[in-house]
Amino acid sequence: MASSDGEKPISTRENTETNAGFSVVKGKRIKLNDPATLAFPPLSIGLGKVPIEEAMPILCKVIKEFIDSHKDQRYFLVLVEEDHEILEYFRQASGNLWTFKSEMPDHCELTRDERLLLRKDVFDDQAMEDDRKCRFIACETTWRLKPDVTPFSRKVYKAAGSDLAKRIKEAYPQPGALGEAYPVSLPPESNIRKNKGIEQIIYVVAPNMNPARSDHLPLDEAKKSLTKSYQSMLNAFWSVANDxxxxxxxSLVTEHNEKKRKSSVEIPVAAAKSSQIHQPRNERSLYSNDWSRVLWEYCSNPEAFPSDIVYHYDDDVVITWDKFPKAQKHLLVMPRRRIEYIDDLKKSDIDTIELLKKKGQWVIDRLKEENAKLDFRMGFHAMPSMRQLHMHVISQDFNAPALKTKRHWNSFTTFFFIPVDNLLDVLRGKGEVTIDNEYYNRLLKGRLRCHRCEKEFKTMPMLKDHIRLHWE
DNA sequence: GTTCTAGAAC
DNA sequence: GTTCTAGAAC
Known part of the structure; x- marks a missing residue:
């Protein structure tokens, strides 16, 4: 299977997309004679005491999803388990998801698609002779990220050498989160790397149902966490395997909160300087909160979308229909170059904001030709959820089913909504924008008031009934 | 951003 | 009992 022309990439087109919750890096350079291979144990069934009949179907399901999401990629997943009965359980739980080539022999079993192997021993010399050397090994761990909590992880830990614990601590000084994966790379001089070709060990914090331990979970929660653990493990594997x-x-959540805390458009109060912690922003392959970056796809690839999604685009600007409109007409106007948040803006971005304003006005003029009754506002959310700078162009009827919550309402009708002219004033004056996170959070939680007559309402349904009167 | 849902409010 | 919200999960 190994190719003689070695380093030839499968494809040079680089593109990340998601599929069934997995990040898929398309066409990354994977050396043909050095496939990405992950060896991993069944999680949570020993240490965590999750019943095997519950754990195995989860493992099968997640593997199936991963394989389906990575169809044209070359890699191997190797399930390692000494206990023959447990492997047999896996075969049974997998039902007819895969066709196994033969009855279970002692060490290596290929499935039909040649992506999944079962093995008794990760360091089996015979198994290591083939081209499927395990460059990556996953180990179960606890929230303290201890490297030696299961027989399997102890074995890996012993082989890796004693400085592994130190490397884990350096890479992850904070405790681990349930369901997450923590890859640790091995130094070139490490024995396990020199002799076995193992590059990284991925520590996975898997759920525990053992009542003797303090953090035990009920079955339904353990099952959810176990799914997440396997997904994180595979996502981590795929990320590191693709460099x-x-x-x-x-840590991502922390960064996100930090980022939001930092913020505060000058308009109400300047944020304390001490809160302005600068966080480096790395490129990341993402798994769960992909939704926060969907706008990037519109901006980098607007021609790929139909006109009921992308309203208009040119070299500098993309205009889309808001996916969940909060009024009869609700669009987003974005710069095509990447700007994440309004507090990233500098004086030099004034031209860009003016362009957004010009394009926004152009849209408004067009929409008013269709319906002269509509009136519009253009502006930015002080703390947006989506990661590309986007200016809302929204009609003031707020007559739309997707407008449901207090947060929705207040985000468009309080100072949380920063009109484009207001933002331009701040940029022209101070040259930068700071956002007071607490102030804006308070605004979102404030009372419900009609934006036309200031009348106050107890609940959203009552308010929605009322604003209809202004419209009709 | 939405969806889901427990429990608060009525 | 039902409606509605708010927070967690995604």
């Missing part, structure tokens, strides 16, 4: 960084989600 991407993988950031476990607990």
């Amino acid at each position: 991407n960084d993988y950031s476990p989600s607990n």
